[in-house]
Amino acid sequence: MLDLKLIREKPEWVKARLSTRGQDFPVEEILSLDQQRRELLQKVESLRHLRKEKSEQIGSLKKQGKDEEANFLAQEVKKLGEELKTLEAELSQVENNLQEKLLYLPNIPHETVPVGKDDSGNVVVKRWGEPPEIGFEPKPHWEIGENLGILDFERAGKITGSRFVVYFNEGALLERALINFMLDLHVKKHGYKEVLPPFIVNETSLIGTAQLPKFKEDLFKLEGWNYYLIPTAEVPVTNLHRDEILREEDLPLYYTAYTPCFRSEAGSHGRDTRGIVRQHQFNKVELVKFVVPETSYDELENLLLDAEEVLQLLGLHYRVVALCTGDLGFASAKTYDIEVWAPGQKRYVEISSCSNFEDFQARRANLRYRPKDGGKPRFVHTLNGSGLAIGRTVMAILENYQQEDGSVLIPEVLRPYMGGLEKITPKKA
RNA sequence: GGAGGAGUGGCCGAGAGGUCGAAGGCGCUCGCCUGCUAAGCGAGUGUACGGGCUAAAACCCGUACCGCGGGUUCGAAUCCCGCCUCCUCCGCCA
Numbered sequence: 285m286l287d288l289k290l291i292r293e294k295p296e297w298v299k300a301r302l303s304t305r306g307q308d309f310p311v312e313e314i315l316s317l318d319q320q321r322r323e324l325l326q327k328v329e330s331l332r333h334l335r336k337e338k339s340e341q342i343g344s345l346k347k348q349g350k351d352e353e354a355n356f357l358a359q360e361v362k363k364l365g366e367e368l369k370t371l372e373a374e375l376s377q378v379e380n381n382l383q384e385k386l387l388y389l390p391n392i393p394h395e396t397v398p399v400g401k402d403d404s405g406n407v408v409v410k411r412w413g414e415p416p417e418i419g420f421e422p423k424p425h426w427e428i429g430e431n432l433g434i435l436d437f438e439r440a441g442k443i444t445g446s447r448f449v450v451y452f453n454e455g456a457l458l459e460r461a462l463i464n465f466m467l468d469l470h471v472k473k474h475g476y477k478e479v480l481p482p483f484i485v486n487e488t489s490l491i492g493t494a495q496l497p498k499f500k501e502d503l504f505k506l507e508g509w510n511y512y513l514i515p516t517a518e519v520p521v522t523n524l525h526r527d528e529i530l531r532e533e534d535l536p537l538y539y540t541a542y543t544p545c546f547r548s549e550a551g552s553h554g555r556d557t558r559g560i561v562r563q564h565q566f567n568k569v570e571l572v573k574f575v576v577p578e579t580s581y582d583e584l585e586n587l588l589l590d591a592e593e594v595l596q597l598l599g600l601h602y603r604v605v606a607l608c609t610g611d612l613g614f615a616s617a618k619t620y621d622i623e624v625w626a627p628g629q630k631r632y633v634e635i636s637s638c639s640n641f642e643d644f645q646a647r648r649a650n651l652r653y654r655p656k657d658g659g660k661p662r663f664v665h666t667l668n669g670s671g672l673a674i675g676r677t678v679m680a681i682l683e684n685y686q687q688e689d690g691s692v693l694i695p696e697v698l699r700p701y702m703g704g705l706e707k708i709t710p711k712k713a
Numbered sequence: 714g715g716a717g718g719a720g721u722g723g724c725c726g727a728g729a730g731g732u733c734g735a736a737g738g739c740g741c742u743c744g745c746c747u748g749c750u751a752a753g754c755g756a757g758u759g760u761a762c763g764g765g766c767u768a769a770a771a772c773c774c775g776u777a778c779c780g781c782g783g784g785u786u787c788g789a790a791u792c793c794c795g796c797c798u799c800c801u802c803c804g805c806c807a
Contacts, residue, residue, distance in 0.1 A: 321763095322762095322763065322764090325762075325763055325764095325776085326763065326764070326775095326776095328776080329762095329763070329764090329775060329776045329777085330775080330776090332775090332776060332777085333775065333776070335787080335788080336776090336788080338787070338788090339731075339786095339787050339788040340731070340732065340788080341787090342731085342787050342788070343731040343732080343787090343788075344731085344732085346731090347731090354787080355787090357787070358786095358787040358788090359787080360787085361787040361788080362786095362787060364787085365786095365787075365788095529723065529760095531723085654723075654741095657742090658741060658742055658758085660760085661723095661760080
């Protein structure tokens with residue numbers, strides 16, 4: 285959520301910055317609602333003041349035994365109360381309306397974000413490694429996985445439906461190994477605190493991180509409950525400190541969490557229909573930071589490095605893309621995507637997305653900290669990034685480490701997590 | 714699922730229709746004292762919103778906030794109703 289005061293003070297600037305996202309937002313409407321709100325508020329408050337004074341008078345009159353006078357005044361105040369009630373109803377309607385409009389307003393892109401209208405405006409800022417040299421026509425991972433007997437799309441379709449997969453044997457083991465490898469790296473080397481949160485959250489949490497109210501159709505909701513399956517660990521983890529006042533001395537806070545993620549993928553019909561790239565359920569290790577505003581952009585760079593290191597250790601070629609204003613997520617002020625090379629599909633596939641939300645989520649979730657000097661509480665800045673998406677990492681390993689005989693080498697760092705296994709080989713049927 | 718109990722400031726904890734933003738304590742800030750530290754002494758210390766003043770603050774005024782939402786009343790932290798959360802006991806269960 286944006287700061288209403290900022291909108292009030294620099295409406296033209298806010299409008300201009302938001303418009304770089306490629307659409308117009310109802311800034312004027314918000315301003316006018318704000319104006320109405322303040323006018324009503326002043327009326328309501330002065331009426332309340334009057335009522336308070338008179339009620340106190342009634343109290344003291346009664347103490348003096350002047351009941352008749354008291355009753356007369358009470359009649360008067362009663363009318364006042366009725367008038368107040370109408371005005372209050374009006375006020376709360378305006379406030380709800382204003383609040384709703386604010387919840388639908390996206391974050392302002394940071395000044396360093398390239399301006400562009402869609403993903404064609406994104407800028408490659410970094411490359412690491414090289415695509416592997418494969419002396420034969422590389423296969424896409426779904427073929428490799430099915431040939432190895434470790435991925436089964438048909439049976440997943442039977443038990444659930446499309447966009448689900450069953451992992452068997454070394455496939456399941458690989459998934460589990462990756463989770464442990466990534467968590468260990470982030471906990472032991474990068475200093476994150478491990479957390480295993482609920483995979484189901486309430487509406488308030490989703491409003492806090494801004495999946496709601498605007499993106500309801502992307503979520504799975506539990507029937508008969510006001511609960512949702514999490515689309516990312518960002519939701520439960522960022523909401524850990526909702527409505528809290530942290531101490532500056534305790535910042536920054538770094539969390540890492542493994543969770544499955546559930547996404548309806550509404551609006552993605554026909555995209556990535558084959559393979560494990562786009563599933564309704566996938567595993568992910570997430571990184572979340574709570575930091576003081578002054579450091580959040582440095583923290584973003586470091587978050588990105590922490591995620592990149594996973595790919596470096598796995599020996600997977602990737603590039604880093606700075607998202608442009610038109611491609612930026614709703615809540616984000618700045619985002620880097622990490623895209624891993626997928627030789628079987630001859631394209632780069634997003635495997636991590638690292639964002640600084642500044643105080644956008646903090647404002648929604650009321651995430652604050654008390655400065656060291658004891659001053660007023662301020663909003664923290666929140667950041668998060670995938671470190672990494674597990675399914676897509678499996679995809680990348682299968683495609684990058686495939687051998688001509690159909691087997692797949694296991695990256696060395698993972699072998700200790702897989703009982704020393706060096707290679708996945710096709711089972712002789 | 715059944716029966717009870719509880720939710721008050723950064724934290725702990727009193728208050729049980731009127732002058733209560735709320736005693737007291739802890740913590741914190743400033744000052745005093747003191748070889749240093751600790752202790753001690755004194756003062757201060759909630760948040761949000763709106764208004765005034767201002768370059769902006771500080772400051773001043775007002776309103777709201779005692780888990781959340783309604784209601785009763787001239788007036789609600791206090792009474793009533795609904796919900797949420799936590800605790801205890803019983804039952805069930807991975």
